[in-house]
Amino acid sequence: MSEYIELKNVTYNYPLTKRPSLDSVNCHFEEGKVYGIIGENASGKTTLCNLVRGLIPFFYNGELEGEVLIDGKDVREWDEAELSVKIGYVFQNPFTQISGVKDTVFEEVGIGIENLGMPKEEMIQKIIEVCRLLKIEELIQKNPLELSGGQCQRVSFASIIAMDSKIIVIDEPTSQLDPEGTKDVFEIIQLLKEAHKTIILVEHKVDLIAKYCDEVVVMSKGTVVMQGSTHEVLSSDRLFEYGAPIPQAAILGHRMTEAGKRLDRIPITNEEAVELIRKRGGNEVWQSN
Numbered sequence: 001m002s003e004y005i006e007l008k009n010v011t012y013n014y015p016l017t018k019r020p021s022l023d024s025v026n027c028h029f030e031e032g033k034v035y036g037i038i039g040e041n042a043s044g045k046t047t048l049c050n051l052v053r054g055l056i057p058f059f060y061n062g063e064l065e066g067e068v069l070i071d072g073k074d075v076r077e078w079d080e081a082e083l084s085v086k087i088g089y090v091f092q093n094p095f096t097q098i099s100g101v102k103d104t105v106f107e108e109v110g111i112g113i114e115n116l117g118m119p120k121e122e123m124i125q126k127i128i129e130v131c132r133l134l135k136i137e138e139l140i141q142k143n144p145l146e147l148s149g150g151q152c153q154r155v156s157f158a159s160i161i162a163m164d165s166k167i168i169v170i171d172e173p174t175s176q177l178d179p180e181g182t183k184d185v186f187e188i189i190q191l192l193k194e195a196h197k198t199i200i201l202v203e204h205k206v207d208l209i210a211k212y213c214d215e216v217v218v219m220s221k222g223t224v225v226m227q228g229s230t231h232e233v234l235s236s237d238r239l240f241e242y243g244a245p246i247p248q249a250a251i252l253g254h255r256m257t258e259a260g261k262r263l264d265r266i267p268i269t270n271e272e273a274v275e276l277i278r279k280r281g282g283n284e285v286w287q288s289n
């Protein structure tokens, strides 16, 4: 099994800080899986993304200890430009992703691939293809600075998808979006999942993590405290202890268990909770032990 990214005992301090933002972190990300990263505020989620994407150490200096292996080679030994093609990054604020130097959405979508040495005709075809895929064809003549938050987010995804990055790091993509924009973003994530991309997604909306991710990584106080299958992690009562978000369905399951009701399995999605109730016959579901 290929081990795409592996962090071994990683500790990192941003410049001029006394306390490490990452402290003895161990975790791994395999090819083709979707990973959700959750954890309380300031637990180190964005810093972990910065590291995986190579912004640490190439953009942020500071002190980095331990090993960050990407395809078996330490991040410090990678060529920065090559790494930025291999691993795409969709930032938390869609407006910061827009370069500000391109006059049209068409050029903005091509911003990453224009440095890849792709022939012009092929590049144009690629941009058109990606704009179709993300349903932004009607925006291509527009100035990127005039887009709404949801439109900006689509354009950011388009420029990353055009580069055909194998790994895509997505940091809280929906924090500035309304429910419609959030739905659009998860449709794109589903497309990327079907294209077997490796996705590392920070998202506070844990119900969406429950629905789309294969594995979940939990961070607390700068370190990874849990990593495992989505069900194993999101159904664990240890999430309360770490201040991590917990799906509504799992909270209900834990409350029922505490009240002495016997459950085969803690549900983590509303669909699972409904299924559990349906299978066990409505009002008779929560039998006492």
Ligand SMILES: Nc1ncnc2c1ncn2[C@@H]1O[C@H](COP(=O)(O)OP(=O)(O)OP(=O)(O)O)[C@@H](O)[C@H]1O
Residues within 6 Å of the ligand: 014, 015, 017, 021, 039, 040, 041, 042, 043, 044, 045, 046, 047, 048
């Ligand atoms: N550029 C920086 N310079 C110094 N300290 C930083 C920098 N960026 C983050 N930190 C600190 O690193 C710690 C982890 O921050 P980080 O943003 O990685 O957490 P997070 O889990 O993503 O938080 P949130 O959920 O609030 O976005 C925090 O204490 C934060 O103040």
